C-alpha cells in the first residue's frame with residue numbers, strides 16, 4: 001500500500017521546506033544532510049552487528065586482539081565525527097558523554113546545538129530488537145560565535161527546540177522528524193541510498209487502544225498510577241477498554257508505535273527512581289516535541305515536558321506521552337481527580 005502521493009527524497013523534502021522560510025540560509029538543510037549521513041553509517045553498523053558477532057568481531061577483544069567498542073559507543077563516535085567539523089554546531093551533548101562535547105578548535109563553530117542519544121535501547125541489540133537514535137536541535141544562546149558553546153546552550157527548555165526526531169533501526173531504517181510544522185517519516189532504501197518520504201503529516205489518534213509501560217515495576221509505582229493501569233484493563237460498556245499491552249523495552253520503538261497507533265507510553269517515577277528513568281534533555285524533550293507536533297501530549301505527570309527547565313545534562317524525568325485523551329485521563333488518575 002503506497003501511503004504517499006509522491007516520491008520525494010528527504011534531501012529534496014527539506015530543501016522544499018526551506019523555501020517556505022524566507023530567512024532560511026540552507027544551514028539547516030546542510031545540518032540535516034550531515035545528520036542523516038551519520039544515521040546511514042549507524043544503520044550499516046547495526047545491520048552488520050549480528051554477523052560481526054558470529055565472525056568474532058564484537059567480542060570484548062576481536063580477532064586482531066583489539067578492544068571492540070560497544071555499538072552505542074560506535075554510534076556515538078559516528079555522530080560526533082560526522083557533525084564536529086561541519087561548522088554548523090557550537091556544542092553537542094550526548095547520553096554517552098558525561099561532559100559537553102566541544103567543537104575542536106581546528107573546526108569552525110556554528111549557530112546550532114545538538115543533543116542526542118546515539119543508540120537508545122542498545123541492550124536489545126543482542127536479541128535483534130529495534131533500537132534508535134534520538135536528537136534535538138537548538139539555536140545557541142551563549143555569546144560569541146567563536147566561543148565554545150556551554151551548558152546554557154544545552155540546558156534550554158524543550159519548547160525552544162527548532163527540530164527534533166529519531167531514527168529507528170528496525171525491519172527498515174526509518175527517520176522521523178519535525179521542525180515545528182508537523183511530523184514526517186522517511187524510509188531508507190539502501191539500493192538507492194536515499195531516505196524516501198513514507199508518511200507525510202503524521203497525526204496521532206485522539207485516543208488509542210494500547211498502553212505501553214513496564215509492568216514489572218508495578219510494585220514500585222504510586223497507587224494512583226496502579227489505579228490508572230488497572231482502569232485500562234477493565235472492560236468498559238463503550239467497548240473502548242480493556243486496552244492491549246505493548247512494551248518492547250526500546251523507547252523509540254514503543255513511542256513510534258504510539259505515534260502511529262495512539263494510546264499511551266509511560267515511564268513513571270517509582271520508589272527507586274524518584275525522577276523516572278528516561279533523560280529529559282536528549283530523550284524526553286525531542287520525543288515530546290514530535291508527539292505534540294502530531295497532536296498528542298507529553299507530561300512528567302504534572303507539567304508539560306517541553307516547559308521544564310533542565311538543571312543538568314543527564315537529569316531524568318517521568319514521562320507520560322501519547323494520545324491527548326489517554327494522557328489527560330492518566331493525569332486525572334495521577335492528580336486524584338479520577
Ligand code: P6P
Pocket residue numbers: 120121122123214249250251252254277278
Ligand atoms: P526498562 C532503554 O534502555 C531505555 O532507555 C528506553 O529506550 C526504554 O524505554 C527504557 O529504557 C526501558 O527501561 O526499565 O523498562 O527496561
